[in-house]
Every structure is written in structure tokens, then in C-alpha cells.
Amino acid sequence: MPSERRSMRPPESRSRPRSRGLASQRLAEYAGPLSCAIGLVVVVGLYALRQPLILSPFGLASLANVSVALALAAVGQSIVLLAAGLDLSIGGQITLINCVAATTMGNSGLSIATVVVVCLLIGLCTGSINGLLIAYGRVEPLIATFCTAFIFTGAALIILPRPGGSIPDGFATALTDSWGPLPLSLVLLAGTVLLVWTPVFGSPLGRYIVAVGDDAESARVSGLPVRRIELASYMLAGLFAAVAALFLAAETTSGDPSIGQIYTMNSIAAAVLGGVSLSGGRGTLIGPILGSFVLAIIMSALAVFNVSAFWQNFIEGLILMVVLGLGGLRLLAAGNWLTLFRQ
């Protein structure tokens, strides 16, 4: 993916002293994605030792299928995080759009196409509701998106009170099958990234998002339209949530008013694993994607390793804590406490 090489670093970052070499700077920037990549190799390796079939085209497709929805949600979350925001309504948006898709998608090609377009538009709308509230309404992101999550989930429950609805087989196979050794879900992920992330972060808008996330006040003083940029970041997150919801609809071939719940937290976790800073302005594209693959594959691998379902939450929590903690361990070596507050 071309944009992963593009530096997401603002021109003058407060967090990095100038004395450090360029190489170590770049390394620090990619520490998250790098450790995720190593983690991914280890996890898939262990998985393959136990279940060699996982390296077959079918196995790879199934690995991709369990991860792509989270990866899309995590990329959306990362855009908001880069602008120093937070979206707790990603799960709610996914649920709403998933339910809309499952109840309205007919069987004809035309209706499928219409519903897909409508769903993407709904994603932009829900995202812009968040963005308007936060950028123009000045409500705290955490509170605003927490509230809109209720609204979106409530709307989903009204549309579809119980799991149900239907998704045509053609649409389902088009997103979840493999094309030779290449899982189509990965094509969807790459396509969405190429069509949305690359143009955005290749344009000034991407740099502006990072600038606002790094220091909103400086960005405002430099003449950037901070509010419009914040709004754009939430709309992009909504768009990614919509794609994730459509993919989930294809994967489960039905709608479920509780399907999105886990994606709120997991998308934040995947973004953080992938090295996206929760305080904004720092992060890469490849980080959250790798992070979500690691998380999702670990979760699905637990069953293969005969781990009882009762242990799953415990292990998931433990993995999260260990990974998050490892990131903090190097700070223990910091000579001066004050340096910690400049992070």
C-alpha cells in the first residue's frame, strides 16, 4: 500500500527531541506496526503448526474474513484518533448500517447497488452527526460519541429488533470468497484504503488532520479550518464503519442489532496496538491494519488451541494488557519524570 511510506509525522513534532538520529526517529515511528508485524507472523506461525490447513487458500480467506471488518473499523478509528478525537460510536454505526443493509437489500443487482450506496451515505451522515456535534457543537468527543452510539444502536433496534433480515448470496460470496489464492475480503480492504485513505492522506487534508491532532491551537493560528478538518475526520470514520458493516452483513448473511458492540473497543485497541497515539497526531495506516489482524486472529485461534470459551475473555484482556504494558516498559527507563509528560 503506497501511503504507508508516507510520513504521518507533522513537520515540527514536539514529542521528538532533535538530537535523535533520523533512523531511530523512523524506527520509533514504526515501532507499533513493526511489533504488530512480528506478532502477526508469530501468531499465524503458531496457528499453522497446530492447523496446517490455515496456509491453504481457504484457510487464508477465513483468516482474512475474521479480520477485515475489524481492520476497516480500526482504520476509521485511527483517522479520528490522528485528529486527536475519539469515536465510541463506531460500533453503533456498524450496527445501524448492518441492520439497514440486512432489511432492505433485495435480490436484484439494482437494489443491491442502491442499498450499498445508501449504506455508504448513511455512514457519511452518522459520521457527520458526530463531527458536527464535536467540531461545531463543541461537545467532548468521548461524551458526544458515547451518546450518539446510543442513538445509532437504538435506531438499529427499531429497524431490526431481533437478529434476522437477509443478504443475497451473490453479494455475500462477492465479498468473502477467494479469487485464486487471494481472499476477496483483502481486496475489499485494499480497495477501500486505495479509494479513501490514499487520496485523503495524499492531499493536504491528510496533513491537516495530523496537524490538528498534534496541536489544534497551533493549527488554528496557522490558518487551518480546524472545525471542517475535524468534521472530515469523523465523516471518514463513518465511511469506513459503513464498509465494515457491509462486509459483516456479507460475512454473516444477516443483520444483528448487537453485531457492532465489540468493534468500538477492539478498533481502539487495534489502533493503539498499531502505534496510533490516543493523544493525536501520530500513527500510520499499516499499524492499525496489522493490529486488527493480530487481535482478530488470536481470538479465532483460541478455539483451535482448545482453549475453553470461559478463558477467552481472560486471555484477550491479558494479551491487551501485556501489549499495552510493553509499550510503557521503556518509559520506566526514562531518567527524568518530566520527560514523561511531554509524550
Added chain:
Amino acid sequence: MSYLLQRISPGRRRVLFSYVILLAVYAACIAVNREFLSWNTLRLQLVQATFIGVIAIGETFAILIGQIDLSVPWTITLSAILATNFAVQFDSQWVAFAVVVGVGVGVGLLNTLGVFVLRVHSLIWTLSVNLLLQGVALIYTNAVAPTTRIPPVASFLALGNIGPLPTGFVLWACCAVLAIGALRLLPFGRCVYAIGTRPAAALLSGVRLGRIYVIVFVLSGLCSALVGLLLAGYSSQAYLGMGNDYLMPPVAAVVIGGTPLTGGVGGYVGSIAGALIVVLLQAMLITLNVSEGARQMVFGALLLALAFLFIRRSR
């Protein structure tokens, strides 16, 4: 009038606003249903508000130092299940309190480890701890079934009366006085505000950061664990998922009460109003007898309206 408002400090004004909202919400409740005028209904709301209010004590401290504690739901569940089971096992209801203290302190120390020592963002760390606790609760209940014998003292705390008032409410009032006193009068309170305002400045002024973090998170853990025991007494059982409704309402209560999530400003006085507002809103929606989906939508929209009207970020 506006001159009078000008003379009140912005922080006090926020607290004042939260009580104005409380009155407005209560008036709306009465308009919806006259039952809200009766003492029985009010008593019920007070008991419900006790649960959110006690959690909000810990949450207020955590938010004041610029952090957040989202490990509440499964701290509640784990403490309730362990406390009731151990009380039966050791045949002494006081063991339940020992368990509550143990769980509370344990969770608090775990949260401090991540948030202070390893400097992970509290939002994400405490949610991971929540997941871990959920795992522990699942593993434990898989091995040992939760008991239905609730220690009498828990039932008394949740369902009993002292004079006309529910015991839980009296307990909440005592805790509230202690919390407000600690924030206003003790050096500890000043340190909490100092850390929330600017951690680096607090450090340079000689505030023992670690000590304050430990106290704050252990307090928060203890509050949640205590509410776990109260809830077990209230519903006469401890079950998986009993704390699930207590993730965000306490945070909402604190924020509506005029303590912004950035920390350093606010206090517990407003959180009391916040807890009552959240509970009244939920009760009002239940009496309106609308579907689950519509209820969630209205709750979210109302909370959003309150946030929009009263607690916007400055600039």
C-alpha cells in the same frame, strides 16, 4: 440576575447548572407521570441513584486527575459473585466485606500499574482490565456456581430503611460528605486538583503522584466493589453481567455534574445532581413504555442535549 451569575465562579456556575437541570428533569418526570410525586417512587429512584452515585465518587476522583475508570462493570460483578459465595463458604457475612475490600484494592492497584507505572492511556487500560475481570468472573462461575444466599447485611444495605430513608441512601450521603470533605479540606484534595490541572507542575511542586494515583484508583475500585455487594443485596442474587449497565451512566453523571473529562475542575457536589439526573431520565423513559430501541435513542439524545447545552468545551 446576569450580574449575580457573573459573580459566581465558572466552576460553581457549572454545579449550579447541574442542579437547575435536575429540577427541570424532575419537572419533566412529573409532567410525564404523576407517580413521581409519591414518596414510594422517589424512594425507588433514590436507591437506584445510590448505585450510580457511589460509583460516581470514585469516577469523580479519577476524572479529576485527568483519567477515567472504565473497569467498573466487571468489578461490580466479580465483587458481588465472590463476596456472596465466600460469605456462604465461610459462613460469615463479614467475609463479604473483606472480599469487597480485596477486590476493590486489587482492581485499583492493577489500574494504577497500567495508568501510572506503565503510562498507558487510562481509557484503554481500564477497559482491558474490565475484560480481564470479565474473564476471571467467567472462569470462576464455570468452576463454582453463584449462590442465591445473600448475606443479610447486603440485603439490609440495599433494601432496608433507617427511619424513612433507604439505608443505601444514608450510606451514599455519608460517603458523599466524606468525598466532598476530602476534596475541599484535605491536602489530598488539593493534590488531586493539582494533578488534573497540570501533572508536570504538580510533580515539580512536590506532589507525590504515585501515592495520589494509588489512592484515587483504589478508591474507585472500592466504590465499584461496594456497589457490587449492594446490587447483590438489591436483586437478591449475584449473576454474570449484573454490572453491565454501570459502564457509562456514572461517567455521564460526573460530566453532567460539571466535571469536564480533562480534569482539574469540578467536584463531587455536581456529580450528585448528575447521578439523580441520569436515574430520573432512565425512569422517565421506562414509564413512557416505549420500545427498547426508542428508549436508547431518547436517552442518548437527551444526554446529548444536556451535554450540548451545559458542558461544552470552551473556545
